[in-house]
Amino acid sequence: MKLIAGLGNPEPRFELNRHNAGFLTAELLAKKLGTTFRRTLKRAKIASAVVDGEKIIIAKPQTYMNLSGESIAALSDYYKIAPEDILVIVDEVNLPFGKIRLRAGGSAGGHNGMKNIILNLATEDFPRLRIGVGIPGVVDSAHGEMKDYVLSDFSKEEQKTLPEVTGRAAEAALMFCREGIAAAMNSFNGERKEKPDD
Numbered sequence: 001m002k003l004i005a006g007l008g009n010p011e012p013r014f015e016l017n018r019h020n021a022g023f024l025t026a027e028l029l030a031k032k033l034g035t036t037f038r039r040t041l042k043r044a045k046i047a048s049a050v051v052d053g054e055k056i057i058i059a060k061p062q063t064y065m066n067l068s069g070e071s072i073a074a075l076s077d078y079y080k081i082a083p084e085d086i087l088v089i090v091d092e093v094n095l096p097f098g099k100i101r102l103r104a105g106g107s108a109g110g111h112n113g114m115k116n117i118i119l120n121l122a123t124e125d126f127p128r129l130r131i132g133v134g135i136p137g138v139v140d141s142a143h144g145e146m147k148d149y150v151l152s153d154f155s156k157e158e159q160k161t162l163p164e165v166t167g168r169a170a171e172a173a174l175m176f177c178r179e180g181i182a183a184a185m186n187s188f189n190g191e192r193k194e195k196p197d198d
Contacts, residue, residue, distance in 0.1 A: 090113060
């Protein structure tokens with residue numbers, strides 16, 4: 001069994017925030033697998049599906065971003081899912097908008113949601129899928145504070161290509177389910193969707 005946890009904030013006003021890239025990807029993944037978030041368990045909205053004979057739990061923690069780990073750890077305990085079988089989908093300001101990057105483990109990189117997951121799982125050794133949301137001060141100099149930046153909506157221009165970005169991230173999550181983190185890293189980390197002059 002695998003757990004795919006997309007991070008975000010639950011209120012409608014946060015829906016298109018950069019911080020909600022994980023939620024948006026989790027929702028698209030559920031749609032691709034023909035399932036919906038029908039129930040709430042351990043303070044998360046839950047959808048489930050079967051991929052190649054293995055049960056997949058897709059979760060959107062409803063704890064708000066900074067306490068995501070409380071819900072994910074509770075789900076891990078409930079379903080008896082080891083950290084290496086949990087994929088966390090998260091926004092990343094240190095990647096250009098639209099770029100995705102998978103890792104098998106590592107530090108929180110300053111992301112408060114990830115810090116809370118590491119704290120509650122008591123390990124850094126869980127896979128994560130980071131979705132680039134642009135770099136404050138470079139992409140949008142109007143947003144000086146990190147918190148303000150990640151809690152701002154994707155720009156109108158970004159929203160036009162957001163379905164392509166979350167679609168690629170959902171495909172990476174599916175590959176993780178089917179073939180593991182190494183295969184997903186090999187397939188998606190080398191991708192460059194930016195224009196040649198970027």
